[in-house]
Amino acid sequence: xxxxxxxxxxxxxxxxxxxxxxxxxxxxxxxxxxxxxxxxxxxxxxxxxxxxxxxxxxxxxxxxxxxxxxxxxxxxxxxxxxxxxxxxxxxxxxxxxxxxxxxxxxxxxxxxxxxxxxxxxxxxxxxxxxxxxxxxxxxxxxxxxxxxxxxxxxxxxxxxxxxxxxxxxxxxxxxxxxxxxxxxxxxxxxxxxxxxxxxxxxxxxxxxxxxxxxxxxxxxxxxxxxxxxxxxxxxxxxxxxxxxxxxxxxxxxxxxxxxxxxxxxxxxxxxxxxxxxxxxxxxxxxxxxxxxxxxxxxxxxxxxxxxxxxxxxxxxxxxxxxxxxxxxxxxxxxxxxxxxxxxxxxxxxxxxxxxxxxxxxxxxxxxxxxxxxxxxxxxxxxxxxxxxxxxxxxxxxxxxxxxxxxxxxxxxxxxxxxxxxxxxxxxxxxxx
Amino acid sequence: xxxxxxxxxxxxxxxxxxxxxxxxxxxxxxxxxxxxxxxxxxxxxxxxxxxxxxxxxxxxxxxxxxxxxxxxxxxxxxxxxxxxxxxxxxxxxxxxxxxxxxxxxxxxxxxxxxxxxxxxxxxxxxxxxxxxxxxxxxxxxxxxxxxxxxxxxxxxxxxxxxxxxxxxxxxxxxxxxxxxxxxxxxxxxxxxxxxxxxxxxxxxxxxxxxxxxxxxxxxxxxxxxxxxxxxxxxxxxxxxxxxxxxxxxxxxxxxxxxxxxxxxxxxxxxxxxxxxxxxxxxxxxxxxxxxxxxxxxxxxxxxxxxxxxxxxxxxxxxxxxxxxxxxxxxxxxxxxxxxxxxxxxxxxxxxxxxxxxxxxxxxxxxxxxxxxxxxxxxxxxxxxxxxxxxxxxxxxxxxxxxxxxxxxxxxxxxxx
Numbered sequence: 123x124x125x126x127x128x129x130x131x132x133x134x135x136x137x138x139x140x141x142x143x144x145x146x147x148x149x150x151x152x153x154x155x156x157x158x159x160x161x162x163x164x165x166x167x168x169x170x171x172x173x174x175x176x177x178x179x180x181x182x183x184x185x186x187x188x189x190x191x192x193x194x195x196x197x198x199x200x201x202x203x204x205x206x207x208x209x210x211x212x213x214x215x216x217x218x219x220x221x222x223x224x225x226x227x228x229x230x231x232x233x234x235x236x237x238x239x240x241x242x243x244x245x246x247x248x249x250x251x252x253x254x255x256x257x258x259x260x261x262x263x264x265x266x267x268x269x270x271x272x273x274x275x276x277x278x279x280x281x282x283x284x285x286x287x288x289x290x291x292x293x294x295x296x297x298x299x300x301x302x303x304x305x306x307x308x309x310x311x312x313x314x315x316x317x318x319x320x321x322x323x324x325x326x327x328x329x330x331x332x333x334x335x336x337x338x339x340x341x342x343x344x345x346x347x348x349x350x351x352x353x354x355x356x357x358x359x360x361x362x363x364x365x366x367x368x369x370x371x372x373x374x375x376x377x378x379x380x381x382x383x384x385x386x387x388x389x390x391x392x393x394x395x396x397x398x399x400x401x402x403x404x405x406x407x408x409x410x411x412x413x414x415x416x417x418x419x420x421x422x423x424x425x426x427x428x429x430x431x432x433x434x435x436x437x438x439x440x441x442x443x444x445x446x447x448x449x450x451x452x453x454x455x456x457x458x459x460x461x462x463x464x465x466x467x468x469x470x471x472x473x474x475x476x477x478x479x480x481x482x483x484x485x486x487x488x489x490x491x492x493x494x495x496x497x498x499x500x501x502x503x504x505x506x507x508x509x510x511x512x513x514x515x516x517x518x519x520x521x522x523x524x525x526x527x528x529x530x531x532x533x534x535x536x537x538x539x540x541x542x543x544x545x546x547x548x549x550x551x552x553x554x
Numbered sequence: 555x556x557x558x559x560x561x562x563x564x565x566x567x568x569x570x571x572x573x574x575x576x577x578x579x580x581x582x583x584x585x586x587x588x589x590x591x592x593x594x595x596x597x598x599x600x601x602x603x604x605x606x607x608x609x610x611x612x613x614x615x616x617x618x619x620x621x622x623x624x625x626x627x628x629x630x631x632x633x634x635x636x637x638x639x640x641x642x643x644x645x646x647x648x649x650x651x652x653x654x655x656x657x658x659x660x661x662x663x664x665x666x667x668x669x670x671x672x673x674x675x676x677x678x679x680x681x682x683x684x685x686x687x688x689x690x691x692x693x694x695x696x697x698x699x700x701x702x703x704x705x706x707x708x709x710x711x712x713x714x715x716x717x718x719x720x721x722x723x724x725x726x727x728x729x730x731x732x733x734x735x736x737x738x739x740x741x742x743x744x745x746x747x748x749x750x751x752x753x754x755x756x757x758x759x760x761x762x763x764x765x766x767x768x769x770x771x772x773x774x775x776x777x778x779x780x781x782x783x784x785x786x787x788x789x790x791x792x793x794x795x796x797x798x799x800x801x802x803x804x805x806x807x808x809x810x811x812x813x814x815x816x817x818x819x820x821x822x823x824x825x826x827x828x829x830x831x832x833x834x835x836x837x838x839x840x841x842x843x844x845x846x847x848x849x850x851x852x853x854x855x856x857x858x859x860x861x862x863x864x865x866x867x868x869x870x871x872x873x874x875x876x877x878x879x880x881x882x883x884x885x886x887x888x889x890x891x892x893x894x895x896x897x898x899x900x901x902x903x904x905x906x907x908x909x910x911x912x913x914x915x916x917x918x919x920x921x922x923x924x925x926x927x928x929x930x931x932x933x934x935x936x937x938x939x940x941x942x943x944x945x946x947x948x949x950x951x952x953x954x955x956x957x958x959x960x961x962x963x964x965x966x967x968x969x970x
Binding site: 194 | 649867872919
């Protein structure tokens with residue numbers, strides 16, 4: 123089977139589609155050979171992430187149902203670490219918040235404008251779930267196409283300098299060398315390379331920073347850049363879950379406890395997020411019961427649900443059809459990857475904070491940023507599930523019954539969040 | 555870290571009886587948190603005595619306690635009282651219920667975008683209380699007696715000359731709490747609800763409950779770790795509207811076969827049919843042994859607009875994780891008399907426990923959950939324009955943990 127571009131948002135020619143499919147297969151191959159257990163003295167040393175219960179693509183003849191692994195993309199870790207109100211302040215803190223905390227496969231940016239008095243106020247929120255790997259793939263093989271995509275998203279045609287830091291025509295060499303250079307430069311300018319696989323990056327991307335340095339995807343929002351919001355990270359966590367994780371029981375194997383699974387797979391931070399436990403649960407449930415999974419076509423992170431009715435303007439709730447709710451980058455409901463929410467620039471006197479978040483409390487609050495918008499979003503990944511077949515005794519993975527793990531609010535990542543909070547509060551209240 | 559209060563059925567030693575009341579107490583004007591705490595401490599002693607069969611007006615006598623269990627919760631209002639000892643957890647403030655509005659043209663949703671609205675004649679929500687006390691027991695008298703004993707205690711205090719003198723000196727109310735109301739209910743041994751369908755089939759398993767409902771360590775209210783949040787909604791059911799629907803319509807709204815309780819799955823045409831093989835051979839009901847796999851409804855082919863699908867939209871996720879939005883429901887049906895035909899009101903005391911009120915908020919308000927839906931099916935009133943479900947009261951309460959050396963759970967909130 124051939125995967126189409128995420129959300130069927132773009133029309134790709136056959137060559138580009140092949141390249142996109144190759145990118146997906148490469149990540150499966152790369153992570154499939156990684157050891158399954160991430161702890162010292164694992165129960166089995168020969169287990170790899172590759173799983174007979176997760177295919178790199180579904181068989182063409184499958185009629186299995188499509189299931190949705192879905193979650194709220196509002197970042198949970200900072201809420202646990204510093205509380206709801208401070209988490210909101212930090213996540214809404216521009217590029218720093220995006221790069222540090224938007225860890226649930228959705229990133230946002232707040233567009234600000236000046237009002238009549240000259241005060242800078244939030245005007246709109248832009249949210250994206252677009253995978254940077256897809257953009258990078260297109261950019262490597264078809265600069266004109268990626269510029270067309272960027273134009274659609276931005277509303278203006280970006281310069282080659284903004285996209286690549288150079289005119290593509292000035293890049294010379296063999297076709298393969300040219301592609302690599304295009305990829306390197308686009309990664310540098312627009313996508314970064316993330317953190318999930320830094321040690322295994324191809325040589326031409328070794329010197330590319332984790333986060334992009336160009337202005338296009340820093341000051342604006344083209345696709346996700348958070349270090350773990352990438353296709354490889356998604357595939358890795360899906361493969362981690364898709365094993366028959368079991369505990370020995372008197373009547374045979376039973377599903378293993380989640381914390382026992384997390385303990386042997388990842389750090390505690392993963393259990394403190396919303397999305398990763400969803401993937402582990404979906405994979406374990408399928409594998410334990412002998413079902414197989416694959417990414418459904420087209421693979422991507424999609425905005426599956428949005429509840430704008432809790433936002434009120436001039437005492438009327440907004441709804442899905444309101445022209446301040448603008449979805450794009452996807453063919454139809456359930457396949458959208460981008461949301462712009464808020465009044466357009468033509469309404470010069472109306473701002474985002476004129477919208478009231480009416481969540482039932484006695485004092486409804488103004489809408490000030492993306493954190494409140496994410497709360498009303500549901501995002502997810504579609505998976506094809508087929509089978510079942512029987513699970514052979516040797517296929518069960520036994521993570522042990524140790525449930526000990528670091529509480530989320532004491533994890534290392536929380537230390538990073540607290541550090542960020544410290545910096546934030548120093549900015550707010552300069553020390554004398 | 556403290557532990558969960560009693561009255562929540564999360565392990566064998568915490569079995570709750572089938573009878574229920576919830577008492578709602580409201581602070582009067584001028585009441586300070588320490589004064590509320592003093593009175594609540596006194597009431598707590600009364601309730602502990604009742605657990606031992608000791609009634610204040612029957613010295614030396616013992617009455618059956620009915621295995622009474624008492625749980626106390628705190629609404630957001632109590633955190634606004636003077637001299638309060640703790641800051642309200644932001645989640646309690648953010649994910650509360652809306653107030654009914656007197657004079658409103660349309661019935662007010664209990665939460666924005668919730669399809670459940672306050673009844674047309676509800677202008678004052680008694681569950682917007684400072685304190686809720688849940689009583690569960692094996693007998694009806696055991697859950698009714700604390701209501702009367704509470705009244706006695708408040709009345710005795712009101713008439714106590716020493717207290718009156720002290721209150722006058724402090725320019726404070728003699729009795730800082732008043733009863734805002736109480737509601738009672740009972741469980742059913744047929745495990746069905748008034749709409750005749752099975753209810754609570756897909757509730758959390760006992761072993762899953764504590765992990766889903768205990769507040770995890772957090773930065774907002776670390777002192778509440780090990781406690782939980784209790785939601786209470788008194789829901790009236792419009793049986794006239796319900797019975798105007800055909801059995802097929804009812805089954806599609808609920809997502810179950812009315813007789814056997816088998817979950818409905820989509821056939822090739824998208825219509826519902828009972829899950830193949832349910833109930834298993836030799837049984838006639840989904841609750842009978844052997845049908846366990848059909849109770850959790852992990853089928854991807856469930857009817858997308860049915861109540862069972864929308865009430866548990868993230869069904870394969872581990873309940874302890876917030877993304878699952880799983881809650882533990884401990885509901886009690888009710889039937890109360892009315893002065894006019896049909897001379898009764900039937901319904902459900904919806905009681906749920908969760909580690910964050912965000913979970914219930916998601917279920918009741920989000921588009922792909924029950925947001926905009928009154929119960930299931932289309933987001934519209936049933937035939938004839940009336941709503942199937944309406945709320946008589948709705949409240950969210952922090953249920954603090956039991957902490958060693960605290961006089962009663964949550965004493966520290968009241969600034970002792």
